[in-house]
Amino acid sequence: MTFLETALLIIAIYIVLVLIRVILGPTIWDRLLGLNTISAKIIMSIVILALITDQSFLMDVALVYALLGFIGTVLIARFIEKKGDLS
Amino acid sequence: MTTNILLITLVVLAIIALNTQKLRRAVVYLGVFSLISSFLYLLYGAPDVAIAEAVIGTTITTVLYLVALKKYQVFTIYFCSDPNDPNRRNLTNNSPFINNLESFLIKQEMEPQIIYSEKPLKTILTQDKFDLAICQTNQKTLIYGSVDDYQLDALEDYLLTNHGDLNIHLIRYTEGDDNEA
Numbered sequence: 450m451t452f453l454e455t456a457l458l459i460i461a462i463y464i465v466l467v468l469i470r471v472i473l474g475p476t477i478w479d480r481l482l483g484l485n486t487i488s489a490k491i492i493m494s495i496v497i498l499a500l501i502t503d504q505s506f507l508m509d510v511a512l513v514y515a516l517l518g519f520i521g522t523v524l525i526a527r528f529i530e531k532k533g534d535l536s
Numbered sequence: 537m538t539t540n541i542l543l544i545t546l547v548v549l550a551i552i553a554l555n556t557q558k559l560r561r562a563v564v565y566l567g568v569f570s571l572i573s574s575f576l577y578l579l580y581g582a583p584d585v586a587i588a589e590a591v592i593g594t595t596i597t598t599v600l601y602l603v604a605l606k607k608y609q610v611f612t613i614y615f616c617s618d619p620n621d622p623n624r625r626n627l628t629n630n631s632p633f634i635n636n637l638e639s640f641l642i643k644q645e646m647e648p649q650i651i652y653s654e655k656p657l658k659t660i661l662t663q664d665k666f667d668l669a670i671c672q673t674n675q676k677t678l679i680y681g682s683v684d685d686y687q688l689d690a691l692e693d694y695l696l697t698n699h700g701d702l703n704i705h706l707i708r709y710t711e712g713d714d715n716e717a
Contacts, residue, residue: 454538461538464572468545471568472552480564487568488594491575494538498578510583514574514590521567521598528602529560 453501460494477529481522488518539579542572563601570594611646613637614669616653633677640694680707 450458464487471483492514499507546569553565570593577586615634634650641648668691669680679695681688 457538458541461541465541465545468549468568471564472548477560477564480561484564484567484571488571491571494575495578504583507578507583510578510587510590513587514571514594517590517595518571521594524599524602525563525567528605 451501453497457494457497457501460490460497464490481525481529484525485518485522488514488522492518539576542576542579546572546576559601559605563598563605566601567594567598570597611641611648611667613648613650613667614653615650616655616669616671636698637695640691644690678707 467483467486467490471480471487474480474483492511495507495511495514499505499511549565549569549572553562553569556562556565570589574586574589574593577583577589638648638650667681671678671680681691
């Protein structure tokens with residue numbers, strides 16, 4: 450197992466740990482924070498995957514993720530705080 | 537190894553998203569689900585599918601589900617009268633209280649669905665899915681509603697101004713040990 454593969458494995462274990470918080474989390478804000486953290490972890494693992502496979506276009510996928518995950522989190526947070534009003 | 541761990545989390549997340557009580561929570565679970573599944577597409581060597589999954593799963597379905605949650609119109613009201621309770625008051629279909637409640641909900645663009653039940657109140661509160669549970673005795677009217685119900689404040693105002701004689705007590709009820717703000 451190379452260094453990069455080990456790093457990928459460790460990030461996968463981190464995702465599982467955050468997932469426990471997402472599932473147990475007493476409030477909806479805990480779950481939302483967990484979603485954001487998992488999204489960050491996924492972006493990191495995409496970059497590592499791009500290094501392992503030596504395919505530079507995977508970096509573009511990471512960019513798309515970084516932009517879209519942000520929009521999703523902001524929309525859910527807005528929805529909860531405004532009590533069901535999206536506009 | 538990494539693939540196996542992520543596949544197992546996918547199965548766990550899918551089961552939990554199906555079993556959860558609150559729809560808002562299921563939206564968050566589905567967001568995590570689609571994030572992890574699109575990373576798995578990448579691991580299996582399909583980056584174009586992964587981009588499509590990220591765009592559709594993370595953004596568009598989240599927005600669509602939230603809009604659908606906002607427009608969700610059916611408002612379930614449980615009316616319970618326990619046959620063992622000597623103080624109970626029978627409610628017929630034409631009680632003015634119920635009619636007023638229905639017309640108020642229709643004005644709020646909701647669709648009231650009223651269920652008359654003879655189960656004891658405790659079982660309804662713990663087992664059934666409801667928006668309002670009403671329990672009426674001779675002295676007072678107890679109304680149970682969920683803490684994070686957005687319609688409840690307006691409903692309380694309306695009931696207290698128009699039905700002050702019924703001695704209404706509105707109880708904000710938290711499901712289980714989960715007290716969401």
